[in-house]
Amino acid sequence: MAGTEAVALLALQAILSGILVGGVYGILSVGLSLAFGVMRIVNFAHGELVMYGMYAGVVASKNLSIEPLLILPVSFALMALIGAAQYQIVFRHFVGQATLQQLLAAIGCALVLQMIAQLIFGADARTASSNFTGKYVVLGPFFFSQAQIVACIVAVVATLAVSLLLQLTAWGKAVRAVADDLEAAEVVGVNSQAINITAFALSTGLAGLAGTVLVTYFPTSPSVGFSLMPIIIIATTIGGLGSIGGTFLGGIFCGVIQQVTAMMWNSALQDVPLYLLLLLFIALRPTGFFGLRSE
Amino acid sequence: MIDAPLTTRDIARPLRARLLTRPLVFYLSPIAIIALIPLLPFVNNYIIAAMVRALIFIALGQAWNIVAGIGGQLSLGHGVFLGLGCYTTGILFNKFGVPPWIGGFAGTLISLAVALVMGSMTLRMRGVFFALATVAVSLALVQLSRHFVDLTGGADGLALKFVGTSLWAMQSRSPTPFLYAGLAFVVAYYWTTRWLLASRFGLEMRAVRDDEVAAAAAGVAAFRTKLTGFLLSAALTSVAAVLYIQYYMAIDPEAAFGLSQAIQLQLPALLGGLGTALGPVIGGALMIFLSEITNWGSTKIGVEGLDILAYGLMLLVVILRAPKGLIGLIVRDAARGATK
Numbered sequence: 001m002a003g004t005e006a007v008a009l010l011a012l013q014a015i016l017s018g019i020l021v022g023g024v025y026g027i028l029s030v031g032l033s034l035a036f037g038v039m040r041i042v043n044f045a046h047g048e049l050v051m052y053g054m055y056a057g058v059v060a061s062k063n064l065s066i067e068p069l070l071i072l073p074v075s076f077a078l079m080a081l082i083g084a085a086q087y088q089i090v091f092r093h094f095v096g097q098a099t100l101q102q103l104l105a106a107i108g109c110a111l112v113l114q115m116i117a118q119l120i121f122g123a124d125a126r127t128a129s130s131n132f133t134g135k136y137v138v139l140g141p142f143f144f145s146q147a148q149i150v151a152c153i154v155a156v157v158a159t160l161a162v163s164l165l166l167q168l169t170a171w172g173k174a175v176r177a178v179a180d181d182l183e184a185a186e187v188v189g190v191n192s193q194a195i196n197i198t199a200f201a202l203s204t205g206l207a208g209l210a211g212t213v214l215v216t217y218f219p220t221s222p223s224v225g226f227s228l229m230p231i232i233i234i235a236t237t238i239g240g241l242g243s244i245g246g247t248f249l250g251g252i253f254c255g256v257i258q259q260v261t262a263m264m265w266n267s268a269l270q271d272v273p274l275y276l277l278l279l280l281f282i283a284l285r286p287t288g289f290f291g292l293r294s295e
Numbered sequence: 296m297i298d299a300p301l302t303t304r305d306i307a308r309p310l311r312a313r314l315l316t317r318p319l320v321f322y323l324s325p326i327a328i329i330a331l332i333p334l335l336p337f338v339n340n341y342i343i344a345a346m347v348r349a350l351i352f353i354a355l356g357q358a359w360n361i362v363a364g365i366g367g368q369l370s371l372g373h374g375v376f377l378g379l380g381c382y383t384t385g386i387l388f389n390k391f392g393v394p395p396w397i398g399g400f401a402g403t404l405i406s407l408a409v410a411l412v413m414g415s416m417t418l419r420m421r422g423v424f425f426a427l428a429t430v431a432v433s434l435a436l437v438q439l440s441r442h443f444v445d446l447t448g449g450a451d452g453l454a455l456k457f458v459g460t461s462l463w464a465m466q467s468r469s470p471t472p473f474l475y476a477g478l479a480f481v482v483a484y485y486w487t488t489r490w491l492l493a494s495r496f497g498l499e500m501r502a503v504r505d506d507e508v509a510a511a512a513a514g515v516a517a518f519r520t521k522l523t524g525f526l527l528s529a530a531l532t533s534v535a536a537v538l539y540i541q542y543y544m545a546i547d548p549e550a551a552f553g554l555s556q557a558i559q560l561q562l563p564a565l566l567g568g569l570g571t572a573l574g575p576v577i578g579g580a581l582m583i584f585l586s587e588i589t590n591w592g593s594t595k596i597g598v599e600g601l602d603i604l605a606y607g608l609m610l611l612v613v614i615l616r617a618p619k620g621l622i623g624l625i626v627r628d629a630a631r632g633a634t635k
Contacts, residue, residue, distance in 0.1 A: 042423055093615065100369045103426055104565065105614045107371075107558060111607025118600045222600075226554055230434045233427050268442045275435035282424045283416035 007264075013142050014263040015256050020144060022235075022255020023152035024214055026248035028228060029235040030159055031206035037242030038179040038199045039095045044106035045086065046232060047225030048113035049079045049204045053211020054128075054220035055121055060212075061128035068130045068212055069150065075212040076205040083204025087197050095196055096182065110225065118222040130216040147217035154213050158206065159248045165202075166244065175199050179242070230271065231258075234278045239288050246290025313493040314486075329478055333471045344470045345587055347542055350477025353579030354535040356563025357484035362528035363561070364570035365488070365497055367504025368418065368521055369426040372433030373560045375413075376406040376529040378440070378551025380536025385453045385546055386446060388464070395465045399537035403530050410529035414522045436552040452547025455540060465541040473542045480535055481576065487531070488572040500524050501570070532560075555603065562606060566613055568620030577621055585609070 032046045056075035057068035090109055094102035132146035166172035177185035178195045186192050211220075231254055239250020254274055262270035281288060315322075332338055332346070359373050383402030387393035393401075409432070417428040440447045447453055460467045467473065491497035502510035503517045511517045540546055550556055559582070564570075567578025589601040617624050 042426075090611065090615065100363065100367060100422065101614050101618060103369055103371070103423070104561070105611060108607045108610030108614065111558065111603050112611065115600045115604035115607065119598060119604075123599055230431060233430065237424075237427060266442075269438060272435050272438055275431040278431045279413075279416055279428055282420060282428050286420045286424050 009141050010263060011260065014260040016142060017144065017148070017263075018256030018259035019252055020148040020152045020255070021259060022252035023155040023248075024148070024210065024251070025231055025235050025255050026239075026251025027155035027158050027206065027210040028214070029232045029239070029247045029251050030162060030244055031203035031210070032232055033236045033239070033242055033244060033247035034162070034206070035200055035203040036236070037244075038175055039091070039196055040097060041091050041094060041200070042103060042106065043091070043109075043203070044103060044229065045109035045113055045225075046204070046207050047227075047229040048110050048117070049082060049207035049225075050211035050214070050228055050232075051117060051220060051222065051225040052082065052113070053079055053208035054215035054218075054224065055117065055126070055211075056208065057128040057130075057212040057215035058121075058126045058220060061130065062126070068128050068216055069132075069154070072154070072209055072212055075208040079208025079211075080201035080205030083207075084197055084201040086204065087200040091200065092193075092196075114222050114225060121222065123222060125219040125221040127219045128215045133216050145217055151213040151216060155210070155248075158209060159244065162202070162206065163244050171195075171198070231274070234274050237278055237286070237288055238281050240290035241288065243288070243290040246288060249290070250288060310490075310493060314489055326478065326482060330475065333474060340470055343474055345583060347470050347473045347477050349580050349583035350474065350481050351535065351539055351542060352559060352583060353563055353576050354477065354480040354484050354538065355532060355560050356567075356575035356579045357481070357488060358528050358531035358535060359560045360564035360569065360571075360575045361488065361491065361531065362525050364564050364574070365491060365504070366500045366521060366524035366528070367422070368525060369422060370429045370525070370528070371426050371554070371561075372429030372431075372552070372557055373528075373532055374552045374554075374557040375409060375429065375433045375436060376532035377536045377539065377556070377560065378433075378436060378546070378548075379406045379409060380533035381540040381546040381551055382440065382447060382453065384537050384540050385455050389453065389456050394463050395537050395541055396463075399534060402536060403533040406529045406533035407526055410526050411522075414525045418521045418525065419518055430554070433552040433554070433557060437548045440548040440551065447548070450548060452545055452550070455544045457544065465537070466544075470542070473538065476538055477542075480538060484531060484535075485572055485576065492572060496520070496523070504570075558606065558610075562610065564620075566609060566620060568622035571620070571622050574620050574622050581621070582606070 028050055031049075032043060035041045035043050035046075053075045056071060056078065060066045060068045060071045086109060090105050091102070094105065130147060130150075132150050135146040137144050137146055137149065166175060174185065174190045174195050175198075177188070177190055178192050178199075182192050185195075235251040235254045236247050237250070238253055239248065240246035257273055257277065258270045261267075261273050329346070333343055355373075355377060359370065362368050362370050362373075380399065380402035383405055384395045384398035387398035387401060388395060413428060413432055417425045441450045443449075455466075458464050458466055460469075491500070499510065499515045499520045502513065502515055503520050507517050510520075543550075562582045563575040563579035565578065566574075566581055567576065568574030585605050586602045589605050593599055593601045613620060
């Protein structure tokens with residue numbers, strides 16, 4: 001009896017931790033999903049912008065002795081600028097076509113951004129400490145990292161803000177129009193280039209913001225972008241490429257599966273069930289739970 | 296040596312006439328030059344080793360070029376088949392003394408099985424999902440190969456037992472035998488690509504690549520064509536993996552399945568010219584030349600990773616400025632087999 005109770009408690013702990021971790025996976029992925037939904041761009045360099053967001057947190061905490069969470073707007077703005085430049089130099093040429101060339105160009109961006117980070121910050125892993133780092137909340141039989149709780153709250157707020165921005169503002173309406181039908185949107189007077197570049201900047205800005213939140217409990221290194229990309233891709237595909245809310249839920253779903261695997265089976269293999277799930281989704285339901293219909 | 300255009304008139308000509316579009320000496324002299332290089336007095340093992348590396352990555356690039364360049368399916372995780380080939384060959388040799396001649400065969404069979412499962416699950420979908428699936432499989436294999444330490448040596452990787460120079464074990468102290476083996480691979484893969492470009496099957500692959508709906512309407516079995524191309528490319532990668540593991544004598548999870556390795560498999564064809572027979576040859580040689588220079592530069596100024604930076608910049612410049620690769624730059628309207 002006690003045995004099953006312990007297992008049930010462990011499972012519940014895993015699920016709750018999974019939701020916290022998953023919320024951050026959600027905000028990591030929302031930007032990628034947005035860029036795909038609006039421009040059909042799969043930005044393989046998304047993880048690299050997350051990585052720069054993480055380094056922004058490191059610089060704030062170690063070099064400037066500022067609470068990393070206070071610089072969230074700064075890292076959002078910086079990564080939005082980098083994203084706008086990236087769009088202007090590279091992705092402008094590939095709007096509307098997730099082709100081989102587009103994916104490869106994104107990989108090229110990722111390599112360059114990764115190596116620039118290595119030249120600036122060195123190859124070693126770096127950490128940042130916020131006021132919440134390393135502190136825990138104990139609730140009855142459960143315990144949670146304070147940094148993860150705060151990160152998850154930021155993730156929920158940011159995702160809601162983006163959804164409201166898209167639903168309620170004139171700009172959001174124009175973005176949805178361009179996503180729906182670029183030519184028709186231009187006919188009624190929407191400047192699609194301006195919409196695309198701002199939407200792309202929002203997408204990478206979110207990556208930067210997510211990175212700065214993440215670094216309060218997860219160390220960064222130049223290659224961290226590559227290692228985060230799989231989970232971002234899986235969350236986006238399972239939730240639905242192009243759907244903001246769906247992608248966020250996809251992130252939570254991934255977090256839960258990952259934590260349950262890690263705590264109840266084997267933490268070294270925590271991502272393997274996710275990779276299998278991705279294959280199953282691609283084979284059976286490539287639009288994910290809430291995604292755009294496949295053309 | 297640029298690929299001949301494929302027209303209806305050409306299809307009517309016999310295959311041999313379509314393949315040998317130039318005098319035989321044109322094809323044989325480059326082979327002879329490479330083969331004679333080790334005999335030159337100033338050539339040392341360092342130069343030969345660099346050439347072997349170039350030949351290995353040319354062969355791997357030629358194999359990737361078939362699925363991506365001719366077939367238009369972006370396999371971002373082709374390291375899967377390199378890694379499966381290397382690990383199978385290495386494990387069978389270290390644990391059971393099975394020579395790589397047989398181990399490589401087993402590795403190729405395993406790769407084919409994995410490619411069949413991956414392909415049947417994902418090739419019916421839009422291309423981007425195939426690309427994502429190949430990434431997922433390669434990263435899952437990174438984690439799995441790190442985890443099963445008894446079998447794979449874990450994160451440290453697997454070192455082949457050295458038994459001295461032996462043809463049976465495909466081992467040699469000097470790099471020169473690998474130069475000839477690599478040359479044989481590159482020539483064989485070059486002609487495989489040429490044959491593919493001239494054959495009906497290659498035409499179908501390119502038709503599916505350029506417009507899947509139109510190809511299907513014209514009676515091409517699109518899914519089967521994509522799958523066959525993927526299987527062929529996976530098998531050729533796995534066979535070349537034997538050369539890789541026998542030359543490097545070691546493999547680890549990142550070198551086998553990692554994304555940076557996958558990019559090195561893609562660069563030769565991308566730099567040289569996607570979908571052409573000569574592209575990966577030129578691109579692979581350039582890639583290794585570049586990596587030698589940047590490695591030298593890295594040690595000179597004490598900064599790691601210049602080669603990856605150079606790769607990334609080359610990739611961007613080629614895709615944005617010369618989408619047909621170097622071949623496309625050298626010969627205007629060359630590479631009619633190339634990706635649009």
